[in-house]
Amino acid sequence: MALKNVVVRDRSLYWFIGTGLVIGICALLLAKFGNPVNMGICAACFIRDTAGALGLDSAAAVQYLRPEIAGFIAGAFILSLIKREWKGEGGSAPLVRFAIAFFVMIGALVFLGCPLRLMLRLGGGDLNAVVGLAGFVGGIGAGSIFIRKGFSLGQAKKQPAVNGLVIPLIVVVLLVFIFVKPAFIKSSTEGVGSMRAPIALSLITALIIGAFVQKSGLCMSGGIRNVFLIKNPTMFWGYLTIFVVTLIGNIVLGKFKPGFTGQPIAHTEWLWNFLGMALAGYGSVLLGGCPLRQLIMSGEGNSDAGICVIAFIVAGATAHNFGIAASPNGVPLNGKVAVISGLVILFLISVLCSSKKTAEA
Numbered sequence: 001m002a003l004k005n006v007v008v009r010d011r012s013l014y015w016f017i018g019t020g021l022v023i024g025i026c027a028l029l030l031a032k033f034g035n036p037v038n039m040g041i042c043a044a045c046f047i048r049d050t051a052g053a054l055g056l057d058s059a060a061a062v063q064y065l066r067p068e069i070a071g072f073i074a075g076a077f078i079l080s081l082i083k084r085e086w087k088g089e090g091g092s093a094p095l096v097r098f099a100i101a102f103f104v105m106i107g108a109l110v111f112l113g114c115p116l117r118l119m120l121r122l123g124g125g126d127l128n129a130v131v132g133l134a135g136f137v138g139g140i141g142a143g144s145i146f147i148r149k150g151f152s153l154g155q156a157k158k159q160p161a162v163n164g165l166v167i168p169l170i171v172v173v174l175l176v177f178i179f180v181k182p183a184f185i186k187s188s189t190e191g192v193g194s195m196r197a198p199i200a201l202s203l204i205t206a207l208i209i210g211a212f213v214q215k216s217g218l219c220m221s222g223g224i225r226n227v228f229l230i231k232n233p234t235m236f237w238g239y240l241t242i243f244v245v246t247l248i249g250n251i252v253l254g255k256f257k258p259g260f261t262g263q264p265i266a267h268t269e270w271l272w273n274f275l276g277m278a279l280a281g282y283g284s285v286l287l288g289g290c291p292l293r294q295l296i297m298s299g300e301g302n303s304d305a306g307i308c309v310i311a312f313i314v315a316g317a318t319a320h321n322f323g324i325a326a327s328p329n330g331v332p333l334n335g336k337v338a339v340i341s342g343l344v345i346l347f348l349i350s351v352l353c354s355s356k357k358t359a360e361a
Helices: 002-009 013-032 043-053 067-082 094-111 115-123 128-148 161-180 199-216 220-230 236-253 270-287 291-299 303-321 333-352 356-360
Strands: none
Touching (some): 043 094, 043 115, 067 161, 067 199, 067 291, 094 128, 094 291, 094 333, 115 220, 115 291, 128 220, 161 291, 161 303, 199 291
């Protein structure tokens, strides 16, 4: 009865569920044909791998110019042009956005996955992701409190088109690098970076996902935020669909292995799984979208989202250059310090940017 009422109230539910279905199927396909298990798609991990491929860090196991990142942005860019929705806009608190996005990425790499991968891990039976989900929801809940208090980074304004074209133009360069393979691009021969689906499959599925997410506006942090703020679970049905599709797919393929230990590319330090995703959720709700959503918005011409994408890349490199990122062996001390520091910094930003005067600016 509840689902029926939501359908009547909001027809976009069909698009959220459809997008979740597409993402779930594509994630299973990518994992089947070479991408890491329980990580067919991960915005945070793939951005981290791309940073490594560009030589921004020296972690040999996580270096690969992931076609999926270019595909997500290109898919959103192309569809937004077709629908005449592309527009250059942004300019609201760029440095603050950069700082928040930086810590969103740090949180994700301590947990070992973005919100999307969290659902894929759940669908594969990784119970550590249940702890991560609790942290993610808690972080969004904390951010929602400040949104109610008037938190705002300001309104995006119309800008010259060149501002919104920066990230799409970078994507064009990355696509050239993917196919031309210049000598300065690094590529892992072992580890996560060496696990990859064929380029054509990766790019095609990412283009499709980018277009569907652009059309639906699906975002996990946004879906949970809507539950907190307006009691509307409609968007979250999309991510529940991802979970159901991957759960069924993993059972059929014999990849479903429930438990805490022995999970692929995961660790069992429950406190840091919780706090890592709490940091990612807290920051995502302040930014107005999780990592995948920021990629999509950057393709739509939003330079604020473009700033976030650049921050993700910098954070991905920093996490490995300074021993912050977690591994299946656990979370290093630097990672724990970074997560606590990030929570404190986001709290201070929340307080400083939460007032009626700020909200009206």
